[in-house]
Amino acid sequence: MCCCPATARIPWRPALSFSSSPFVIFLHFLYKIMAVHGPLVKIHPVVLASIVDSYERRNEGASRVIGTLLGTADKHSVEVTNCFSVPHNESEDEVAVDMEFAKNMYELHKKVSPSEVIIGWYATGYDITEHSVLIHEYYSREAPNPIHMTVDTALQSNKMNIRAYVSSQMGVPGKTVGVMFTPLTIKYIYYDTERIGVDLLQRTRASPSRTNGLTTDLAQVASAAGRVQEMLSTMLSYIEDVLSGKVMADNSVGRYLMDLVNKVPKITAEDFESMLNSNINDLLMVTYLANLTQAQIALNEKLVVL
Numbered sequence: 001m002c003c004c005p006a007t008a009r010i011p012w013r014p015a016l017s018f019s020s021s022p023f024v025i026f027l028h029f030l031y032k033i034m035a036v037h038g039p040l041v042k043i044h045p046v047v048l049a050s051i052v053d054s055y056e057r058r059n060e061g062a063s064r065v066i067g068t069l070l071g072t073a074d075k076h077s078v079e080v081t082n083c084f085s086v087p088h089n090e091s092e093d094e095v096a097v098d099m100e101f102a103k104n105m106y107e108l109h110k111k112v113s114p115s116e117v118i119i120g121w122y123a124t125g126y127d128i129t130e131h132s133v134l135i136h137e138y139y140s141r142e143a144p145n146p147i148h149m150t151v152d153t154a155l156q157s158n159k160m161n162i163r164a165y166v167s168s169q170m171g172v173p174g175k176t177v178g179v180m181f182t183p184l185t186i187k188y189i190y191y192d193t194e195r196i197g198v199d200l201l202q203r204t205r206a207s208p209s210r211t212n213g214l215t216t217d218l219a220q221v222a223s224a225a226g227r228v229q230e231m232l233s234t235m236l237s238y239i240e241d242v243l244s245g246k247v248m249a250d251n252s253v254g255r256y257l258m259d260l261v262n263k264v265p266k267i268t269a270e271d272f273e274s275m276l277n278s279n280i281n282d283l284l285m286v287t288y289l290a291n292l293t294q295a296q297i298a299l300n301e302k303l304v305v306l
Helices: 022-037 045-056 099-112 130-142 192-205 217-244 251-263 269-305
Strands: 002-005 040-043 066-073 077-086 088-090 094-097 117-124 147-151 162-171 177-184 186-188
Touching: 040 045, 040 147, 040 162, 045 066, 045 077, 045 117, 045 147, 045 192, 066 099, 077 099, 077 117, 094 130, 117 130, 130 147, 130 162, 162 186, 217 251, 217 269
Parallel strands: 040 077, 040 186, 117 147
Antiparallel strands: 002 094, 066 077, 066 117, 088 094, 147 162, 162 177
């Protein structure tokens, strides 16, 4: 365990020290500029699920949990694709983090996903504390310009606020030096495989028993077709309202619609119907073979028992 004194450095936050001083007003303006032009943070659902799970499994008496964020980064964005929790203890005077555990976990993770690197760390809670600055210093040695993500698992505003920050040194050289955490823009993205789990969780919310099973392939196709039809109806209703003058035209919406129309392949109705029927027949064949295999296995088990 690595122990660090909590009084080594205190984070500087402009929102807590406003005054009419022109210098402070300039710092606040700079704070907003950096927040707008910082890198975009893209977060996958599996990361949020892992953080919530580690918080639910925290040790008795622990107020929050921390962990390492893994993913990829470029000049314009940071994509968080995975994470793992790191054991730590906090008190009023010091914070102790198991750095050896974090290094071992990262080495094991590289064997499975060598493309994912350390891009920062997370902590449950709403605010940035003095201990956060000390932990952030460690991750600054593990990754260039790491991000710090906070997840409000206490639901202080009746929702799980998720924020991401990047740090920068502030102060007078040779005098008091502090750290300013600048907020970044967050975007939630997902792979196609993750979308299946997210949709299942959404359906589970409406279930009184909080349980829900996986639907069949045909039911998924029907559900997807229903959503597409509903979105097309909404789009047509908006276009008719714009043409009739009921709604003011939005140029951004028009550009999205033009991109959507340009992406539609040029295919005749007969060819589309033939392609759809062929795909449905393939799906039905796979479903039939799966059910036949399941019945054969069940029959074989009964014959073995006899």
